[in-house]
Amino acid sequence: MQTKITEILGIDYPIFQGAMAWISDEDLASAVSNAGGLGIIGTGNDTAAEVKVKVERMFTLTDKPFAVNVMLLNPHADEVMAYLVQSGVKIITTGAGNPGQYMDQIEAAGIKLIPVVASVALAKRMERIGATAVVVEGMEAGGHIGKQTTMALVPQVASAVDIPVIAAGGIGDGRGVAAALMLGAEGVQIGTLFSVSHESNAHPDFKKAVIKANDIGTAVTGNITGHPVRVLRNNLTKEYLKIEKEITSQETPDIARLDELGKGSLRRAVVEGDVKTGSVMAGQIAGLVTEENSCHDIIQNLMSEAKETYQAKSSLFN
Numbered sequence: 001m002q003t004k005i006t007e008i009l010g011i012d013y014p015i016f017q018g019a020m021a022w023i024s025d026e027d028l029a030s031a032v033s034n035a036g037g038l039g040i041i042g043t044g045n046d047t048a049a050e051v052k053v054k055v056e057r058m059f060t061l062t063d064k065p066f067a068v069n070v071m072l073l074n075p076h077a078d079e080v081m082a083y084l085v086q087s088g089v090k091i092i093t094t095g096a097g098n099p100g101q102y103m104d105q106i107e108a109a110g111i112k113l114i115p116v117v118a119s120v121a122l123a124k125r126m127e128r129i130g131a132t133a134v135v136v137e138g139m140e141a142g143g144h145i146g147k148q149t150t151m152a153l154v155p156q157v158a159s160a161v162d163i164p165v166i167a168a169g170g171i172g173d174g175r176g177v178a179a180a181l182m183l184g185a186e187g188v189q190i191g192t193l194f195s196v197s198h199e200s201n202a203h204p205d206f207k208k209a210v211i212k213a214n215d216i217g218t219a220v221t222g223n224i225t226g227h228p229v230r231v232l233r234n235n236l237t238k239e240y241l242k243i244e245k246e247i248t249s250q251e252t253p254d255i256a257r258l259d260e261l262g263k264g265s266l267r268r269a270v271v272e273g274d275v276k277t278g279s280v281m282a283g284q285i286a287g288l289v290t291e292e293n294s295c296h297d298i299i300q301n302l303m304s305e306a307k308e309t310y311q312a313k314s315s316l317f318n
C-alpha cells in the first residue's frame with residue numbers, strides 16, 4: 001500500500017511500531033522495519049551513551065528505514081538529541097512534549113522529525129516549524145497520554161494541517177487501520193499489539209497480562225501529577241489511585257509519594273514480569289489482542305484485514 005507517508009519514508013506499509021520504553025529495543029524495531037513497517041527504537045530515560053549502543057546495533061540488524069524516539073520528559077533529552085543529530089539516524093520521533101527547541105539542529109542534519117501530538121494546536125505548530133508528519137495520539141493509547149480520543153482528534157488534525165497524519169491510540173487490527181485511513185490518516189502507529197509480538201523482549205508474564213486483559217482492563221493514573229499514564233489495572237494502580245484520591249484534598253498534594261510509588265515500576269513489569277506491582281503500560285485495545293505473533297505476520301494480517309474491511313463495506317455506498 002502506498003500512501004504519502006510510505007513514499008516520503010521509503011517503507012512498504014503505512015505502519016509504525018510505537019516507541020515503548022523498555023520494550024521497543026533493536027530486536028523489535030528491526031523486525032518491524034525488516035517486515036516493511038517503520039520500526040522505532042524507544043529511548044525512555046536513556047543517556048546518550050545508552051542510545052548510541054542501541055543505534056549502532058540497529059544499523060547491524062536492518063538496512064531498512066527506522067526511527068528513534070526521544071521521550072521529552074527524559075532528563076537526558078538534550079544530550080540524546082545532540083548524539084542523534086550526528087548518528088546517521090534519518091528519522092526522529094518525539095513524545096510527551098514539544099520538540100520545537102530541537103528543530104534547528106534536526107533540520108540542519110537533514111533528519112525528518114515526526115512528533116507525537118495530542119492536540120490540533122501542537123500539530124499546527126509542528127507543521128509550521130517543518131515537521132515531516134505528525135503522529136496524532138488519542139487517549140486510548142497506553143503509557144503517557146493526552147485528553148482527546150483518536151476518533152475525534154485524527155479528523156480534526158487532518159483538517160488542520162497539510163502534512164501527513166499518522167493515527168495512534170486504540171488501533172489493534174485491520175479494522176482500526178481502515179478506520180484510521182477513513183478519518184484522514186495516511187498511516188497508523190501501533191504499540192500494544194507489537195508489545196506481545198514474538199520479537200518483543202517483554203517478559204512472558206507481561207505479554208500474558210496484555211493478552212488476558214479485557215476491554216475495561218486499563219486505568220489512568222497520574223491525572224493529578226499532570227502526567228496521566230494508561231496501564232493495566234493491578235495492585236499498583238489500586239494503591240496509586242487510592243493515594244491520588246487521598247491527596248487530592250490536600251492543600252499541597254504530596255506528589256512525591258506518588259513519584260516514589262511509580263519509580264522503576266515500568267522496568268519491573270517489562271523486564272522482571274512483575275505484573276502485580278509493576279506498571280504494565282498498555283492501550284485500551286489490549287482486549288482485542290489475543291495472541292503472540294511475529295511482526296511480519298502482524299503487519300500482513302493488519303494489511304489484509306484492512307483491505308477486507310474496506311471491500312466489505314464499500315458496497316454499502318453504491
Ligand code: TUI
Pocket residue numbers: 021044071073094095096097098116117118122137142143144145146227229281
Ligand atoms: O510519550 C508517549 N507515551 C509514553 S512516554 C512514556 S515514559 C513515561 N513514564 C512515566 C511518565 C511519563 C512518561 C510512556 N508512554 N506518547 C506520546 C504522547 N505524547 N502522548 C501524548 C503526548 C503529548 C502530550 C502533550 C505530546 C505533546 C504534548 O504537548 C505538550 C506541550 O508542550 O504542548
